[in-house]
Amino acid sequence: EADIYQTPRYLVIGTGKKITLECSQTMGHDKMYWYQQDPGMELHLIHYSYGVNSTEKGDLSSESTVSRIRTEHFPLTLESARPSHTSQYLCASSDGGTNEKLFFGSGTQLSVL
Amino acid sequence: QKEVEQDPGPLSVPEGAIVSLNCTYSNSAFQYFMWYRQYSRKGPELLMYTYSSGNKEDGRFTAQVDKSSKYISLFIRDSQPSDSATYLCAMSGKAAGNKLTFGGGTRVLVKP
Helix, strand or coil, X not given: CCCEEEECCEEEECCCCCEEEEEEECCCCCEXXXXXXXXXXXXXXXXXXXXXXXXXXXXXXXXXXXXXXXXXXXXXXXXXXXXXXXXXXXXXXXXXXXCCCCEECCCEEEEEC | CCCEEECCCCEEEECCCCEEEEEEECCCCCCEEEEEEECCCCCCEEEEEEECCEEEEECCEEEEEECXXXXXXXXXXXXXXXXXXXXXXXXXXXXXXXXXXXXXXXXXXXEC
């Protein structure tokens, strides 16, 4: 079944650690996105990619980085986690075009102590 | 001022009632309008998709778009406790860079 997967679902980590949040989709979508969402708040776009070897920063400034070496894989990395990075991170993909129907993963809830 | 405004709620209704949600927006370039449903600790899932003005019905859900007023609505008939979630409106358009702009979401609670 075509889907979009995020791992881990929950991550509790200490300050200063390097972490990578994984996102994979089996829908063959070219476009992939990372959003950050705090409880009860709106989604903020932090990174997006329109294809392999293409990555762009989103509307919200983020200290994270992303890579897109394979179409189906779009990992997000924090080199040195801080408590201010505590949030929910949502990965999404779309099949392109102008209608931008996004399909979301279940998210990674990150807590940095 | 935000491009898309949405009342955060919470909106509490008894089971069986009609739930009425809405968003206003300021960018006239938006052409595609969506409603997402997000359960707690989950990612949003696409519920309704509408292009330009008009109505669209899918089961208990009806989406309306009034581009002249820059106003979109979602109605849920015969609401169920399983409809309790946060509902986010989202919109995009070619002239708006094709990127999706989300409202802040309205939290809905349907009480049995």
